[in-house]
Ligand SMILES: [Zn+2]
Ligand SMILES: [Zn+2]
């Protein structure tokens with residue numbers, strides 16, 4: 001399983017568009033790993049997590065053929081994770097031809113909210129009507145916490161996230177043979193139901209990407225800060241669901257309380273995890 005981090009920023013991208021704080025100024029100067037697109041991730045060349053607004057920018061920068069994507073997991077519908085304008089171009093009105101069939105996994109609430117946004121791009125467009133599914137060449141799999149589907153050679157399991165319950169936000173476990181990866185953004189602390197599911201399934205993770213919106217000592221809402229990430233790693237360790245070599249990557253990084261990548265990477269190395277950056281590839 002090959003992971004490619006297409007974007008590793010929170011909703012704001014990093015640095016922020018109008019911000020003149022010290023962190024953003026330093027990030028502007030430094031560039032490279034300190035320029036972060038909105039979070040999304042590609043597995044091998046055909047499974048996308050989050051059809052976000054910076055998908056094409058990442059595809060251009062990292063030479064990715066996004067037309068090969070066959071499987072799409074959506075964590076939730078917030079605008080930093082879902083761009084309806086990209087999705088609507090699958091219909092023939094855009095002179096798009098020869099699209100590959102696309103299987104979509106998301107919660108029913110997320111699908112409903114994405115449909116509302118799709119309808120703003122094209123009158124009547126929705127994910128919830130078979131005619132539009134055909135026009136989009138898309139098959140939806142509405143999933144709830146604990147549901148598992150097999151897509152191609154991978155098993156996909158939906159896990160609840162407490163980031164936005166009204167949107168039915170989900171985390172995703174992707175398994176292929178004995179290899180398992182958890183994509184855990186956006187989220188706050190893992191819920192008891194999530195931990196119970198990991199225990200019950202005997203989950204053994206080879207890697208995890210985890211919400212790291214705020215820096216060390218900087219608590220915020222709806223997400224995790226660096227110190228909380230460390231606590232969550234220890235909670236997962238205590239229930240035995242991390243393989244000994246499990247690699248943990250911080251993603252969904254904002255400017256708040258955040259040192260530059262190099263300094264943050266030194267902090268994370270001292271605490272048993274790594275900081276992802278745009279274009280990072282990892283083979284499990
Ligand atoms: Zn987000
Ligand atoms: Zn800033």
Ligand SMILES: [Zn+2]
Nearest residue numbers: 076078163186
């Ligand atoms: Zn969100």
